[in-house]
Amino acid sequence: MVRNVAGVMADLEPEDFYLLSGIEQGMRFSRWVNREKLPEYSGLTPEEVEYRLDRCMKRDLVVRKTIQYEGYQLEFEGYDALALRAFSERDTIRGVGASLGVGKESDVYEVQSYKPLALKFHREGYTNFRKVSRGRDYTADRHHVSWLYTARKAAEREYEALETLFPRVSVPRPVDHNRHAIVMDKLEGVELARTKLDSTQVVGVLDLVLREVATAYEEGFVHADMSEYNVAVSERGVTIFDWPQAVPTDHDNARELLERDVSNLVRYFRRKHPAEVSDSIDVPAVAAAVADSSFETVRAFSEG
Ligand SMILES: Nc1ncnc2c1ncn2[C@@H]1O[C@H](COP(=O)(O)OP(=O)(O)OP(=O)(O)O)[C@@H](O)[C@H]1O
Numbered sequence: 001m002v003r004n005v006a007g008v009m010a011d012l013e014p015e016d017f018y019l020l021s022g023i024e025q026g027m028r029f030s031r032w033v034n035r036e037k038l039p040e041y042s043g044l045t046p047e048e049v050e051y052r053l054d055r056c057m058k059r060d061l062v063v064r065k066t067i068q069y070e071g072y073q074l075e076f077e078g079y080d081a082l083a084l085r086a087f088s089e090r091d092t093i094r095g096v097g098a099s100l101g102v103g104k105e106s107d108v109y110e111v112q113s114y115k116p117l118a119l120k121f122h123r124e125g126y127t128n129f130r131k132v133s134r135g136r137d138y139t140a141d142r143h144h145v146s147w148l149y150t151a152r153k154a155a156e157r158e159y160e161a162l163e164t165l166f167p168r169v170s171v172p173r174p175v176d177h178n179r180h181a182i183v184m185d186k187l188e189g190v191e192l193a194r195t196k197l198d199s200t201q202v203v204g205v206l207d208l209v210l211r212e213v214a215t216a217y218e219e220g221f222v223h224a225d226m227s228e229y230n231v232a233v234s235e236r237g238v239t240i241f242d243w244p245q246a247v248p249t250d251h252d253n254a255r256e257l258l259e260r261d262v263s264n265l266v267r268y269f270r271r272k273h274p275a276e277v278s279d280s281i282d283v284p285a286v287a288a289a290v291a292d293s294s295f296e297t298v299r300a301f302s303e304g
């Protein structure tokens with residue numbers, strides 16, 4: 001998990017953000033931004049750049065590396081700070097609270113707004129970034145695909161899916177988006193993986209999830225990362241979240257990915273509830289019904 005940057009936000013001054021966004025701009029062109037370019041990118045004088053670099057390095061928002069030149073890069077915390085600043089300037093959020101979850105490629109926090117909301121920072125590219133940027137002498141900019149770009153793209157894809165799907169599909173309501181971060185409604189209930197469904201509910205819940213998958217397909221998206229960890233279950237129903245990998249239904253692999261999503265769900269239910277969910281469910285037939293909007297219940301796809 002990347003450190004929660006909320007604690008340093010109050011210390012930061014407008015000029016610190018000019019510096020951070022100057023480095024952000026420079027990172028579009030090179031992995032390590034030449035210090036000599038920073039006055040131009042940030043609009044600060046060289047003296048101010050020096051002072052702001054010092055402050056931002058002390059707070060671990062920025063990292064330096066001397067190669068053929070003195071170069072700087074944002075840390076994920078520096079990028080987080082820029083996104084938080086944007087959200088607070090447009091009054092989307094007033095403060096950051098406790099962690100709500102840590103994913104393979106994200107950090108999720110509760111945030112204060114007119115009501116509590118969830119803020120998801122995407123971290124795609126992070127592992128790669130650590131390997132590459134801390135590694136021995138990998139400095140060649142011709143291979144430059146910034147982690148900033150990777151994480152921002154993932155957030156954009158997730159936000160786009162949420163905006164398209166909400167409210168017809170039960171997904172977290174999207175509220176705002178900036179850089180690699182999205183703000184959305186907090187999930188109700190708990191992850192499917194942690195539920196204890198009683199036997200009379202099991203098939204009903206599986207059917208509910210598959211109907212959401214079917215509606216998402218009608219709206220043009222396959223989730224493509226469907227699992228018991230990306231579905232929340234509450235008394236009011238099910239919510240499907242974690243959409244950065246969503247694929248448009250006109251994509252070449254869409255049907256294959258849909259079938260994999262359906263198969264993941266059915267397999268999970270079968271394993272956890274062997275008495276209620278039959279072994280004989282015909283997964284490709286379920287996926288076909290989901291795709292052509294005729295799906296109603298898995299009961300129609302098993303023998304006996
Ligand atoms: N809107 C939300 N409200 C409350 N908690 C959330 C919300 N979105 C995500 N979380 C929590 O954060 C965790 C990580 O979120 P999510 O699954 O979206 O990210 P991820 O990094 O893609 O996960 P994965 O490990 O599945 O790839 C979730 O398991 C969940 O517990």
Ligand SMILES: [Mg+2]
Binds near residue numbers: 230
């Ligand atoms: Mg997830």
